[in-house]
Amino acid sequence: MRSNSCHSFISLDRLPIGRMGRVKALTAKEQSRRRMLDLGLINDTVVEALRQSPSGDPVAYQIRGAVIALRSEEAAQILVELV
Amino acid sequence: MKSLKLSTSRLVSKKSLTEKMVSQRAGAERLETGSNEVVVALAGNPNTGKSTVFNQLTGLRQHTGNWPGKTVTNAWGSYTYQGKPYVLVDLPGTYSLLANSVEEEVARHFLCFARPAVTVVVLDATCLERNLNLALQILEITPKVVVCVNLMDEAARKKIRLDLLKLAAILGVPVVGTNARKGEGLVELKEAIRQVAGQASSLCENDASGKGAPLVRYDEAIEECLDELVPLVRAHLGDRVNARWAALRLLEEDESFLEALAVFNNKNKDSNKDKGHDIDGGTDEVAGENSELWDSLQRNKSRLAAQGMGANQLKDLIATTLIRKAESIAQQVLVFVPENYQQFDRRIDNIVTSKRWGIPLMLLFLGGIFWLTIVGANYPSQLLAAGLFWLEKKLAALFLAVGAPAWLQGMLVEGMYRTVAWVVAVMLPPMAIFFPLFTLLEDLGYLPRVAFNLDNFFKKACAHGKQALTMCMGFGCNAAGVIACRIIDSPRERLIATITNNFVPCNGRFPTLIALTTIFLVAGQGPIGAVWAAVWILTAIVLSVFITLGVSKLLSQTILRGLPSSFTLELPPYRKPQLGRIIVRSVLDRTLFVLARAVRVAAPAGVVIWLLANAQWGEMSILAYCAQFLDPLGHLLGMDGYILMAFFLGIPANEIVIPILIMGYSGAGSLMEPDSISALRALLAQNGWTMLTAVCTMLFMLNHFPCGTTLWTIRQETQSMKWVLVSFLLPTVCGILLCFVIAQSVRLLGLLGL
Numbered sequence: 001m002r003s004n005s006c007h008s009f010i011s012l013d014r015l016p017i018g019r020m021g022r023v024k025a026l027t028a029k030e031q032s033r034r035r036m037l038d039l040g041l042i043n044d045t046v047v048e049a050l051r052q053s054p055s056g057d058p059v060a061y062q063i064r065g066a067v068i069a070l071r072s073e074e075a076a077q078i079l080v081e082l083v
Numbered sequence: 084m085k086s087l088k089l090s091t092s093r094l095v096s097k098k099s100l101t102e103k104m105v106s107q108r109a110g111a112e113r114l115e116t117g118s119n120e121v122v123v124a125l126a127g128n129p130n131t132g133k134s135t136v137f138n139q140l141t142g143l144r145q146h147t148g149n150w151p152g153k154t155v156t157n158a159w160g161s162y163t164y165q166g167k168p169y170v171l172v173d174l175p176g177t178y179s180l181l182a183n184s185v186e187e188e189v190a191r192h193f194l195c196f197a198r199p200a201v202t203v204v205v206l207d208a209t210c211l212e213r214n215l216n217l218a219l220q221i222l223e224i225t226p227k228v229v230v231c232v233n234l235m236d237e238a239a240r241k242k243i244r245l246d247l248l249k250l251a252a253i254l255g256v257p258v259v260g261t262n263a264r265k266g267e268g269l270v271e272l273k274e275a276i277r278q279v280a281g282q283a284s285s286l287c288e289n290d291a292s293g294k295g296a297p298l299v300r301y302d303e304a305i306e307e308c309l310d311e312l313v314p315l316v317r318a319h320l321g322d323r324v325n326a327r328w329a330a331l332r333l334l335e336e337d338e339s340f341l342e343a344l345a346v347f348n349n350k351n352k353d354s355n356k357d358k359g360h361d362i363d364g365g366t367d368e369v370a371g372e373n374s375e376l377w378d379s380l381q382r383n384k385s386r387l388a389a390q391g392m393g394a395n396q397l398k399d400l401i402a403t404t405l406i407r408k409a410e411s412i413a414q415q416v417l418v419f420v421p422e423n424y425q426q427f428d429r430r431i432d433n434i435v436t437s438k439r440w441g442i443p444l445m446l447l448f449l450g451g452i453f454w455l456t457i458v459g460a461n462y463p464s465q466l467l468a469a470g471l472f473w474l475e476k477k478l479a480a481l482f483l484a485v486g487a488p489a490w491l492q493g494m495l496v497e498g499m500y501r502t503v504a505w506v507v508a509v510m511l512p513p514m515a516i517f518f519p520l521f522t523l524l525e526d527l528g529y530l531p532r533v534a535f536n537l538d539n540f541f542k543k544a545c546a547h548g549k550q551a552l553t554m555c556m557g558f559g560c561n562a563a564g565v566i567a568c569r570i571i572d573s574p575r576e577r578l579i580a581t582i583t584n585n586f587v588p589c590n591g592r593f594p595t596l597i598a599l600t601t602i603f604l605v606a607g608q609g610p611i612g613a614v615w616a617a618v619w620i621l622t623a624i625v626l627s628v629f630i631t632l633g634v635s636k637l638l639s640q641t642i643l644r645g646l647p648s649s650f651t652l653e654l655p656p657y658r659k660p661q662l663g664r665i666i667v668r669s670v671l672d673r674t675l676f677v678l679a680r681a682v683r684v685a686a687p688a689g690v691v692i693w694l695l696a697n698a699q700w701g702e703m704s705i706l707a708y709c710a711q712f713l714d715p716l717g718h719l720l721g722m723d724g725y726i727l728m729a730f731f732l733g734i735p736a737n738e739i740v741i742p743i744l745i746m747g748y749s750g751a752g753s754l755m756e757p758d759s760i761s762a763l764r765a766l767l768a769q770n771g772w773t774m775l776t777a778v779c780t781m782l783f784m785l786n787h788f789p790c791g792t793t794l795w796t797i798r799q800e801t802q803s804m805k806w807v808l809v810s811f812l813l814p815t816v817c818g819i820l821l822c823f824v825i826a827q828s829v830r831l832l833g834l835l836g837l
Contacts, residue, residue: 035651037402038179040213040409051432054441055539058548060432060654064410066213067428067654069535071542074650 010082012047013059013075020048021080028077036078040064046083120161121169121280122197126190126221127205128214129176130655132233135263136205137173140273164273169280172199178213180220181337181402186569192343194224195324200280203272205231208238208245208260209424209656212413219299219405219412222254223328227282229275230258236265237658241424243417250416254298264661297327299408302400304390308334308383315376333380334387335401336394428656435529441536446621448529452520453624454617456593458610460512467511471504490697498693499686505742506685509594511678517590518669521559526660530555534652544632545639547576548652550583554631557587558624561789562796564589569800575643579635581797582810585789586631586817588623591681591737592784596623598741602764603777627785634813642809684735684791685742692732692739696746706747720819721779721826723771730783735791740784775829779822786818 015021023045026033040063041047048062058069070078127133141160161170174193175186194202204221206214211232222228232247251258257275261268300306309330316333317326324344332340387397434440478500482492524530530552538548549571557564564584571577588596600619605612695706703711706728714724725747733740745763748770767776788811789797798807 034179034181034398034402037399037406038181038216039651040216040406042403042406050429051436052438053538054436054438054536057539057542058535058650058652060436060535062425064213065210067425067432069538069548069650069652069654071538071650 008081009079011076012049012061012070012078012080013072015047015049015075015080015082017049017052017059020046020083022046022083023078024081025079026077027079028074032074032077036074039066039068041078047078047080119168121167121201121276122199123169123171123276123280124174124193124197124199124202125171125205126174126194126202126217127176127231127233128178128207128210128217130653131176131205131207131214132263133176133205134173136203136231136233136261136269136272137171139263139266139269141171162273164277167277169276177217179217179402180224181398188339188343191224191339194221195328195340196343198225198323199227201227201229201276203229203231203276205233208232208234209241209243211245211417212409215409215412216405218254219408222256222298223331224325226256227279228254228256229272229279230254230256231268231272232258232260233263235260235268236262237656240659242419242421243424244419246416246418250412253412253415264664299405301331301404302392304387304392305331305334305397305400308387311379312376312383315379319376331401334384334394335397425656431657432532432654436532436535441532445533445536448524449624450617450621452517452524453593453620454613455520456513456517456597458613459516463512463515464508468504468508471508475500475504493697494690494693499689502685502689502692502739502742503682506681506736506738507678509598509738509741511674513594513597514590514674514678515670517593518559518674519666521555522665522669523660523662526658526665528655528657531652531654535654538650538652540632541635542650544635545576546579546632546635547571547573548650550576550580550631550635553580553584554587554628557584557589559590561585561587561589561793565793565796565800575639578643578801578806579638581800582638582806582813583631583634585793585810585814586634586786587627588785589737589790591790593620594738595741595784596620596781598760598763599777599781601760602767603772603774623781623785630786630817634817681736681738685739688732688735688739689742692743692746695732710747719826720783720822721775721829722783722822723776725770726776726780726783730787733790734788737784737790775826779826782821782825783818786814786821788812788815 009024010021012021012023023041023043025043026036026041028036045064050060050062050067052059053069058071059075060067060069061075125133125137137160141162159170159172161168163169172193174190177184177187177190180187180191180194193199202221202225204218206218218228218230230250232245232250238245245260247258247260257279259268259272259275261272263269301309309327312330312333313326316330320326320329329340329344384394387393392400435444475496479492479496482496533555534548534551537551541548541550550568553564553567553571556567561584564587565581568577568580568584571580597616597620600616601612604619605615692706695709696704698705700708710724710728712724713727717723717725717727720727725744728747729740729744732743741763745766748766788794794807794811797810798804801807
């Protein structure tokens with residue numbers, strides 16, 4: 001377990017596969033922000049990076065019991081804290 | 084079988100999205116006219132088995148797919164319970180009603196304005212928390228809800244235990260557990276619907292805010308605003324829309340709701356049209372005649388804004404509150420969830436979406452399907468042809484015995500019957516094998532993984548990964564593929580997928596590709612020959628995919644310039660497929676549907692084509708005359724005039740291109756009996772076919788104008804002749820260019836002595 005200060009947020013696309021992150025902020029706007037909220041990506045939701053597509057992108061994440069694939073541009077708009 | 088027969092007559096109609104408002108109004112009128120039919124809406128997330136519930140209740144064999152957003156049409160069906168007729172409306176599968184997409188808007192408008200007597204919300208027992216978000220939003224609109232927790236068997240298999248009684252107590256509505264695929268729990272569901280439908284509607288009008296605490300309570304500041312606004316909204320809108328829900332939408336300035344409300348109000352009474360069309364236009368419509376409501380709304384909005392809750396923050400807060408509520412309910416209801424209940428899915432995904440095996444496995448699955456189709460279809464196809472042409476001889480004899488004129492016998496037997504017989508013999512066996520296998524992959528939940536594996540290629544082509552799914556659908560039928568494009572949220576990417584769908588060969592084109600491959604590209608017979616044939620077909624498919632990507636990129640950089648839309652794709656849990664159901668469903672729904680359509684088109688086309696082939700103009704038939712005229716062009720493209728004529732006349736359906744060609748070649752309208760592939764080989768060779776002719780014909784088969792049905796579907800979906808024209812020209816130009824370049828370079832190399 002690495003120790004992270006609570007201020008060191010990374011964007012979700014940089015979360016290593018197999019690691020978990022806790023959602024801290026969304027930088028997305030409008031529709032794409034709505035869609036993320038509907039997926040359950042609200043504050044303090046724990047997300048796990050499951051696997052990368054064979055073609056490199058998207059990455060599949062475990063979000064509230066569902067497996068959702070997000071493209072890197074989308075995931076970059078989600079800030080998480082390493083768990 | 085029996086239930087299918089019944090259901091055909093029960094099917095009310097299937098509405099496209101473009102007709103959504105019409106259908107919703109129809110629903111509303113149905114309610115208002117007080118006819119004794121009970122309108123029941125069926126809502127739920129994608130992949131909850133919602134369509135299975137629909138099929139089981141109505142007996143309607145509507146296709147259900149295991150991928151997100153598959154059901155995008157409003158399907159209607161009906162059933163009778165205890166002597167009372169019910170009309171069931173299958174809403175599009177959505178995760179939310181906050182109107183992010185067309186589907187969400189359709190579902191929400193129906194619930195809001197058509198006001199069904201009962202709304203059934205289907206939840207996936209294995210993914211309850213995620214599904215509850217939608218249920219909570221629906222409960223805000225109407226309390227006349229039955230919650231159907233489906234896939235209880237899957238939950239049991241994963242050792243997930245839920246307390247449905249507790250869920251019912253929390254939500255305050257009936258909750259029924261079902262296994263729709265096995266038909267379990269459906270009687271209980273019908274009974275619950277009956278009871279809720281019977282509840283006095285006065286009870287629900289003053290529900291939400293009237294009788295005690297609402298299920299979802301928002302931030303105290305918002306609740307204070309609602310306390311003031313709700314009575315005013317109710318006074319203004321009456322019982323047309325749930326007041327608390329409408330007040331929330333007014334506070335968060337939900338444009339989609341305001342527009343819909345304005346349209347709805349205009350339709351109901353000739354409302355004032357002189358109002359401005361600014362962003363507040365909708366609000367004007369609502370509050371215009373009621374300055375008290377208007378003032379209160381503005382006052383409350385600024386009060387919230389002063390507390391740091393502008394419209395955007397408010398939207399966030401509302402969405403967040405709903406998710407938290409769903410989370411807390413799920414925690415209370417889920418008695419036991421094993422730590423590793425998704426272990427199985429993860430293990431499979433570790434293989435089928437892995438870097439090393441993901442794409443090879445995908446090619447293997449698809450290649451395997453095509454190989455089985457090719458090998459398996461040969462024998463039944465010959466048998467069928469033999470039977471049908473035996474019948475033709477009997478028919479001809481019958482015409483002769485009755486003393487019918489020769490032209491009538493020619494037109495009906497040699498024209499119509501023969502064309503139909505050809506289409507059936509060639510199409511039925513491959514379809515009866517291809518569709519069940521494809522449906523199997525679909526049912527397993529494999530197809531979304533294909534989208535996942537391939538998305539990066541689509542991203543690079545500025546298209547949406549879900550286009551991989553619409554293309555898969557296109558392999559079955561391009562018209563179906565075009566309809567499936569609705570699953571793509573962004574209009575630009577949806578148009579790209581719609582226009583390029585025709586670049587993947589549909590089921591009507593495969594038989595030709597397979598026949599020509601077998602005749603000209605594969606030397607050996609038997610299993611080895613079949614393997615090579617499969618390799619060639621796979622090459623054709625890979626080529627069509629690359630062309631699709633290239634054209635998608637071209638489109639997005641020219642007439643459809645823009646950035647890719649946001650992308651989210653759910654990888655649903657794998658499900659155990661129900662083999663029996665797959666066979667029945669794919670044979671009845673898809674095979675016979677496509678076959679019936681092809682026969683409908685082939686029969687009249689057979690007559691027309693027979694006339695063209697037999698009506699003489701000077702020394703030659705009209706067909707031969709046209710073919711002669713087109714011959715120079717055909718030659719330039721590595722084909723001949725008859726082949727081009729066959730493509731033109733084949734516009735009703737790609738299936739009949741080869742039969743037309745045979746009719747043309749054999750002359751005088753006497754169609755050759757398709758009793759064997761070797762007879763076809765001899766006929767084509769006689770008419771100067773070479774390997775080059777075959778390759779060019781196959782390329783043109785892959786890249787030419789869509790069939791009539793597909794063009795008509797594109798018109799319906801895009802509501803624009805411009806896009807129909809683009810969809811017509813784009814593949815045709817591609818095909819002409821490809822064939823020209825290949826034919827000319829092969830001839831040039833030939834001159835060089837190769």
